[in-house]
Amino acid sequence: MKTDIEIAREAELCPIKEICEKLGMKEEDYEPYGRYKAKLSEDFLESLKDKKNGKLILVTAINPTPAGEGKTTVSIGLTQALCRLSKNAMVALREPSLGPCFGIKGGAAGGGYSQVLPMDEINLHFTGDFHAVTSANNLLAALLDNHIHQGNEKRIDTRNIVWKRCVDMNDRALRNIVVGLGNKSDGFVREDHFVISVASEIMAILCLSEDIKDLKRRLERIIVAYDLDGNPVTAKDIQAVGAMAALLKDAIRPNLIQTIEHTPALIHGGPFANIAHGCNSVRATGAALKMADYCVTEAGFGADLGAEKFFDIKCRESGLRPDAVVIVATVRALKYNGGVAKSDLSAENLEALKKGIVNLEKHIENIKQYGLPIVVALNVFDSDTDRELEFVEDFVKDLGCDFARAKVWEKGGEGGIELAEKVLSALENKKADFRFLYDEALPLEEKIETIAKKIYGAGRVSYSKEAKNHLKQLKDLGFDALPVCVAKTQYSLSDDPGLLGRPKDFEMNVRDLYVSAGAGFVVVLTGSILTMPGLPKHPAAYDIDLTDDGKITGLF
Helix, strand or coil: CHHHHHHHHHCCHHHHHHHHHHCCCCCHHEEECCCCCCCEEEHHHHHHHCCCEEEEEEEECCCCCCCCCHHHHHHHHHHHHHHHHCCCEEEEEEECCCCHHCCCCCCCEECCHHHHHHHHHHHHCCCCCHHHHHHHHHHHHHHHHHHHHCCCCCEEEEEEECCCCCCCCCCHHHHCEEECCCCCCHHHCEEEEEEEEHCCHHHHHHCCCCCCCHHHHHHCEEEEEECCCCCCCCCCCCCCCHHHHCCCCCCCCEEEECCCCCCCCECCCCCCCCCCCCEECCHHHHHHHHHHEEEEEEECCCHHHHHHHHHHHHHHHCCCCCEEEEECCCCCHHHHCCCCCHHHCCCCHHHHHHHHCCHHHHHHHHHHHHCCEEEEECCCCCCCHHHHHHHHHHHHHHHCCCEEEHHHHHHHHHHHHHHHHHHHHHHCCCCCCCCCCCCCCCCCHHHHHHHHHHHHHHCEEEEEHHHHHHHHHHHCCCCHHHEEEEECCCCCCCCCCCCCCCCCEEEEEEEEEEEECCCCCCEHHHCCCCEEEEEEEEEECCCCCEEECEEEECCC
8 A cells, every 4th residue: 555655756746837827816816935835925815805705614523543533634635525526625724843743643734645735845844934933933032032131121020931932843851941041141041941833822823813914913912021010011012023023924825735636725824722723824714715615624633622722713813604514533543532452443343432432422512512514524444344334324323413434545535525415415404503612701710611611521620829820810911801722632522631532520620821912812721731742752753764866755
């Protein structure tokens, strides 16, 4: 069987000019980045505003497992299938982070015959968007330290600096560091920290900004520290906004590429769902809705993280309204949730499947709370048995949801026809009555408790002493009305990665809170979640290499 990278290498790509011409775009509407990538121009994005929106289809999934679910692969395959049915469809996805590429996951551009291409470039440096975010983040950090060094006009309390540096790599040694060592000219000695770039508030801002004006308005609001009286000090206060915006000038424009079947795709932005809001940019999703009749997009990890934040943060901020939701699952992942070891997942095990399918059941219940039609896509593997497939299908249909088997890894768009037809039927015959999970005006504690109980299945929420102090501070500063972005493990509905299936009535532990004032939400840190991951014992980087003729190997 061919690997993903082998399939990608054998694919014949169309020059990006041809993709743009198929979309009716003129040369001035885009800027090529090599032969197969382009950025949309600001004038073109502006010209889309008066056009009618197409239908918005969100793809989400059950909680991820080592067995893999294939959410991105299904998103791409569904889009290709819609195009095979003569529908005008486009997929809008996130960009991969270098951290997971060299850490646990490897590449993240779909797989098999449902990939976005050029795969190796997308997974590595792409068009430089993440580098721009990293540079803007660290420019702000440098200007902050320089402000203190040059006299500290804003009376910043050096014990209460909240802005962290970032790097797009899993590097645990940078989580907690000391800066300013050396001579007096080297700055003030203080504790500092790094987060991974996808957890930077600037990544969230980039993905939520409607245009350059909105970008600058959000950058102005970033809180970098507090002064000696406890008042916030912002990026605007230390005159950092203009230079940061200049670094993000090109990064704010969505990237146009193609799928393996030459379907147009917009790839832009990449906040993680376990430590940020987990969606591609508002600009990319909005543009795809104007450029096509059907926009397929995805939200990170399971519906408890990515979909909840897509609805309660991205849709609330942007005015986007989804028309249908696809929940991706696999028999293998459901058996893993039922207690089967990864090495034994290929064997038929109906008892484990019955135990583990409650995870899918909970995610279905979660999406129903938002009033949206649901299609469950079962990503089929060769090891799945007829009895297992039939059990899942019957279970899903008994819950009142549409069901389709997807074979998009093996067959591309052809393998997604059944799914595409079910999605089209849901769009035509079932009404979307979208609603948010909570009222924004609720106090922060009630919003956190609502998510914990209604989405995760918790029985109660506890707060550390530090979390209680910061909760009071945020309320005193007027941030009580913001939506919340819960940072939580992706591997469980709870805040404990070891609790698989459908844990109930557990206690969710909030260890800290902080505000991302520019992005417009309060981040809630739960359990042991980290904003700077570390590398595993055998990083994916060990298997990646470059041949003498310049070909990358081992990326998948």
